[in-house]
Amino acid sequence: MRTERFLSGLAATVLATTVSGAAMAQQAGELLGAPVDGKMGFQPAATELARDLQGLDHLLLWITGLIVLFVCALMAWVMIRYNRKTNAEPQTFTHNTPIEIAWTIVPILVLAVIGAFSLPVLFKQQEIPEGDMYIKVTGYQWYWGYEYVDEGFGFDSYKLERDELAEYGYDQSFYLLATDTAVVVPVGKTVVMGVTGADVIHSWTIPAFGVKQDAVPGRVAELWFKAEKTGTFFGQCSELCGKDHAFMPITVKVVSQEDYDAWLAGAKEEFASLEGTTPELIQLASVQ
Numbered sequence: 299m300r301t302e303r304f305l306s307g308l309a310a311t312v313l314a315t316t317v318s319g320a321a322m323a324q325q326a327g328e329l330l331g332a333p334v335d336g337k338m339g340f341q342p343a344a345t346e347l348a349r350d351l352q353g354l355d356h357l358l359l360w361i362t363g364l365i366v367l368f369v370c371a372l373m374a375w376v377m378i379r380y381n382r383k384t385n386a387e388p389q390t391f392t393h394n395t396p397i398e399i400a401w402t403i404v405p406i407l408v409l410a411v412i413g414a415f416s417l418p419v420l421f422k423q424q425e426i427p428e429g430d431m432y433i434k435v436t437g438y439q440w441y442w443g444y445e446y447v448d449e450g451f452g453f454d455s456y457k458l459e460r461d462e463l464a465e466y467g468y469d470q471s472f473y474l475l476a477t478d479t480a481v482v483v484p485v486g487k488t489v490v491m492g493v494t495g496a497d498v499i500h501s502w503t504i505p506a507f508g509v510k511q512d513a514v515p516g517r518v519a520e521l522w523f524k525a526e527k528t529g530t531f532f533g534q535c536s537e538l539c540g541k542d543h544a545f546m547p548i549t550v551k552v553v554s555q556e557d558y559d560a561w562l563a564g565a566k567e568e569f570a571s572l573e574g575t576t577p578e579l580i581q582l583a584s585v586q
């Protein structure tokens with residue numbers, strides 16, 4: 299499966315170098331951040347944020363797992379040792395001070411430990427750093443619009459139909475993941491995204507980056523990520539937004555700085571015509 303995807307990505311790269319045009323030049327790198335048949339768990343982390351989140355999840359799984367085992371063991375002990383047959387004459391006491399103190403203190407300690415590990419992860423995600431670049435994303439019913447605010451252009455991103463996938467270098471498993479245009483970002487750069495909605499609440503996410511942000515009309519929320527490897531990563535709208543909620547996927551391509559510069563030059567030309575027709579672009583440039 300992996301190899302197949304790698305090969306299709308490779309084929310797309312070759313295609314991109316032979317067929318010019320910014321849209322095709324976006325086809326680069328391995329198709330990394332996508333669900334894989336028969337697998338469970340997280341997609342491989344492509345950012346520090348995602349690694350932190352997955353580490354926290356593992357820690358919580360251990361803590362909750364041990365608590366479940368402990369409670370089950372206590373219940374089994376009570377059922378076996380204190381049933382009517384083995385303990386016909388029950389004791390009549392109603393208090394045990396040391397145990398009551400313990401079952402108050404121990405859960406507090408458990409929560410304090412969880413808090414000590416989870417709050418730094420939360421803060422790291424929510425404290426938006428000074429970004430190397432800023433992209434504004436707007437959720438529409440039912441597609442995404444992107445604006446490279448610093449560069450003064452923007453484009454919309456629609457899902458690829460089944461019969462369009464091959465043309466863009468994807469196999470059929472990328473239906474409802476792959477889009478016609480993609481967000482292109484350079485590897486190792488801090489990207490800050492402003493997320494908003496134009497009509498109803500949508501939610502922008504890339505699971506492999508560990509980011510998810512509701513796109514709420516009338517406000518611009520922010521998220522950030524710094525992708526550590528090149529490749530193509532996928533997400534899907536994650537807030538029920540109407541009948542085509544399932545049909546507005548997200549594609550992000552992480553490329554080398556040189557590839558990004560080349561894409562940027564082409565994209566500026568290709569999408570420049572949108573500038574006059576997209577009033578939000580000018581408005582947003584001033585917000586930023």
Ligand SMILES: [Cu+2]
Pocket residue numbers: 437438440499500501535536537538539543546
């Ligand atoms: Cu949506």
